[in-house]
Amino acid sequence: MKNTILVVGSVALDSVQTRYGKIDRALGGSAVHFSMSASQFSPVKLVGVVGEDFPKPYKRFLKRRNICLKGLQVLPGKTFHWKGKYDRGLKNAITLATHLNVFERFKPSLSGEHAKCGVLFLANIDPDLQREVLNQMAKPRFVACDTMNYWISLKRKSLVKLLSKVNLLFVNEEEARQFTKEHNLIKAARIITKMGPQIVVIKRGDSGSMLFYDGEVIAMPAKPIEKVMDPTGAGDTFAGGFMGYLAASPDWRNFNTLKRAMAYGTVMSSFSVEDFSVKRVGRLSKSELNSRYDKFVRSLTV
Amino acid sequence: MKNTILVVGSVALDSVQTRYGKIDRALGGSAVHFSMSASQFSPVKLVGVVGEDFPKPYKRFLKRRNICLKGLQVLPGKTFHWKGKYDRGLKNAITLATHLNVFERFKPSLSGEHAKCGVLFLANIDPDLQREVLNQMAKPRFVACDTMNYWISLKRKSLVKLLSKVNLLFVNEEEARQFTKEHNLIKAARIITKMGPQIVVIKRGDSGSMLFYDGEVIAMPAKPIEKVMDPTGAGDTFAGGFMGYLAASPDWRNFNTLKRAMAYGTVMSSFSVEDFSVKRVGRLSKSELNSRYDKFVRSLTV
Numbered sequence: 001m002k003n004t005i006l007v008v009g010s011v012a013l014d015s016v017q018t019r020y021g022k023i024d025r026a027l028g029g030s031a032v033h034f035s036m037s038a039s040q041f042s043p044v045k046l047v048g049v050v051g052e053d054f055p056k057p058y059k060r061f062l063k064r065r066n067i068c069l070k071g072l073q074v075l076p077g078k079t080f081h082w083k084g085k086y087d088r089g090l091k092n093a094i095t096l097a098t099h100l101n102v103f104e105r106f107k108p109s110l111s112g113e114h115a116k117c118g119v120l121f122l123a124n125i126d127p128d129l130q131r132e133v134l135n136q137m138a139k140p141r142f143v144a145c146d147t148m149n150y151w152i153s154l155k156r157k158s159l160v161k162l163l164s165k166v167n168l169l170f171v172n173e174e175e176a177r178q179f180t181k182e183h184n185l186i187k188a189a190r191i192i193t194k195m196g197p198q199i200v201v202i203k204r205g206d207s208g209s210m211l212f213y214d215g216e217v218i219a220m221p222a223k224p225i226e227k228v229m230d231p232t233g234a235g236d237t238f239a240g241g242f243m244g245y246l247a248a249s250p251d252w253r254n255f256n257t258l259k260r261a262m263a264y265g266t267v268m269s270s271f272s273v274e275d276f277s278v279k280r281v282g283r284l285s286k287s288e289l290n291s292r293y294d295k296f297v298r299s300l301t302v
Numbered sequence: 303m304k305n306t307i308l309v310v311g312s313v314a315l316d317s318v319q320t321r322y323g324k325i326d327r328a329l330g331g332s333a334v335h336f337s338m339s340a341s342q343f344s345p346v347k348l349v350g351v352v353g354e355d356f357p358k359p360y361k362r363f364l365k366r367r368n369i370c371l372k373g374l375q376v377l378p379g380k381t382f383h384w385k386g387k388y389d390r391g392l393k394n395a396i397t398l399a400t401h402l403n404v405f406e407r408f409k410p411s412l413s414g415e416h417a418k419c420g421v422l423f424l425a426n427i428d429p430d431l432q433r434e435v436l437n438q439m440a441k442p443r444f445v446a447c448d449t450m451n452y453w454i455s456l457k458r459k460s461l462v463k464l465l466s467k468v469n470l471l472f473v474n475e476e477e478a479r480q481f482t483k484e485h486n487l488i489k490a491a492r493i494i495t496k497m498g499p500q501i502v503v504i505k506r507g508d509s510g511s512m513l514f515y516d517g518e519v520i521a522m523p524a525k526p527i528e529k530v531m532d533p534t535g536a537g538d539t540f541a542g543g544f545m546g547y548l549a550a551s552p553d554w555r556n557f558n559t560l561k562r563a564m565a566y567g568t569v570m571s572s573f574s575v576e577d578f579s580v581k582r583v584g585r586l587s588k589s590e591l592n593s594r595y596d597k598f599v600r601s602l603t604v
Contacts, residue, residue, distance in 0.1 A: 088485060089485055183390060183391055184528060184530065185526065186526055186527075186528040187528060204509070206509075207506070207508075207509035207510070207523075208509070208510065208521075208523050210523075210526060216601075217526045217601075218601050219510075219523035219524065219525070219526050219601070220523060220602075221510050221512075221521035221522060221523045222521065223521070224487065224488055224512060224519045224521050225488075226486060226488040226489060228486065256604075259603075259604045260604055262604075263604045297604045299518075299519075299520050299521070300522075300602045300603065300604055301561075301602065301603050301604075302558075302561045302562055302564075302565045302599045302602055302603075
């Protein structure tokens with residue numbers, strides 16, 4: 001179980017519109033995007049909640065990707081439903097509707113199997129819940145979490161408590177600034193590091209990502225993509241590739257491992273944006289992944 | 303003269319205010335920032351114009367950096383004066399005043415020495431003037447140009463004519479979109495490439511840069527900098543490092559050369575933003591440059 005990743009987060013139905021088309025009630029949610037990506041590298045167990053309306057084909061689809069769904073509760077009511085569209089530049093999401101539905105009553109409780117997972121990813125949910133999950137874990141060797149602007153403003157104290165217990169925080173650029181009240185990302189990451197996480201990964205969309213560890217900064221560009229159809233879930237897909245690779249590696253305290261994790265996260269998210277929902281990652285072959293990874297990594301080498 | 307760079311562009315006095323301080327009538331202008339950076343790598347000859355008020359110490363300062371000023375005309379009147387400030391994020395410049403002064407009457411005429419330079423950089427000036435300069439050149443082996451939103455809207459046709467005769471265009475991300483009416487930067491670069499330049503370099507500020515050549519795309523992050531004081535001239539400093547390295551290299555049709563040029567451009571611009579005007583680049587030692595370059599390039603290698 002040392003290399004198995006437990007992910008706790010949202011499982012959703014997404015209705016998304018971009019200039020390239022639209023999709024209704026497609027498979028979405030942070031735990032789904034993360035799992036689809038991470039399972040390319042390591043075994044994944046998902047803990048989440050759906051309603052009675054959650055389509056059986058979606059469950060089959062996830063299981064075929066070797067994602068364990070024993071921890072997916074079904075509650076009376078409807079599945080979390082997000083409806084949104086993107087501006088022309090596909091950078092900013094405009095939320096048209098958020099129906100939390102059964103997700104509002106989500107109380108993650110872990111089985112013995114779950115508690116023994118070696119690696120934990122706390123996707124973006126209420127930091128109180130994230131801490132409850134962490135407290136139920138036996139002795140994970142690596143814990144990472146994500147968060148969002150909503151929790152930063154509404155549950156700051158709880159988030160700060162959580163951070164003292166995690167190894168890594170994934171956060172996007174604007175959230176890092178909001179959280180630390182510091183515009184410069186190196187300074188912002190230093191403030192966060194002092195709160196607990198040894199590693200801070202700042203996600204910057206098509207500007208790439210930055211990793212802070214042991215006083216060093218690594219910047220990596222995004223993989224340039226010509227056909228960006230839907231950016232929904234790109235951040236969780238990045239985290240999935242990163243954590244999936246890390247979970248499969250013997251030692252995370254190693255810059256080469258961390259850089260490879262960043263590169264796998266970058267490449268996975270570059271696939272994810274090429275189609276709606278988890279379609280592109282769903283049909284991704286190992287050889288496509290490796291070939292894009294190799295080419296990307298070669299392009300970085302000066 | 304094969305490796306000597308001729309640069310034609312503005313020489314200015316800049317009054318700049320950022321949250322870290324301000325500076326009055328400091329040395330500025332695209333040709334100055336470019337030359338200060340390029341002269342770290344290759345001999346540079348500058349063609350520009352100043353007024354009678356241009357301080358002698360500024361001329362001495364440039365000459366000490368091995369920048370030939372034989373082509374710097376002095377006209378009756380005052381030197382081009384730009385006054386601006388930056389927002390908190392140091393991303394967007396707000397122009398408070400632009401006094402073109404003698405720059406309005408700038409008619410670059412090249413001497414025989416100038417015309418024989420092997421490499422030409424046409425900094426951001428009226429594309430009609432850029433073309434006049436190019437027509438005066440004997441047989442440059444490499445020609446690059448820059449431009450800006452103003453010329454893209456006002457002198458589009460002249461700019462398109464110029465592009466058919468250059469090897470490389472430096473352009474920033476928003477200008478590339480404005481010029482091509484295409485949001486995706488890969489598609490935008492392809493449109494530009496069809497107009498003539500074999501190489502397109504898109505400058506993206508703290509999001510790094512992208513280079514397009516021979517159907518390939520190279521993305522490079524910016525060097526993360528903790529102490530950004532003044533971004534004025536960062537783009538020209540990038541172009542200077544890029545072109546300076548390229549001019550010193552035997553063959554520009556080589557991806558490794560082009561990537562090293564990008565990395566030198568990136569590192570030079572990272573120095574430039576650390577102080578006002580050309581102060582930081584002015585006191586830059588070869589060993590500081592090489593040490594930051596080596597560290598940056600190592601950080602990119604996965």
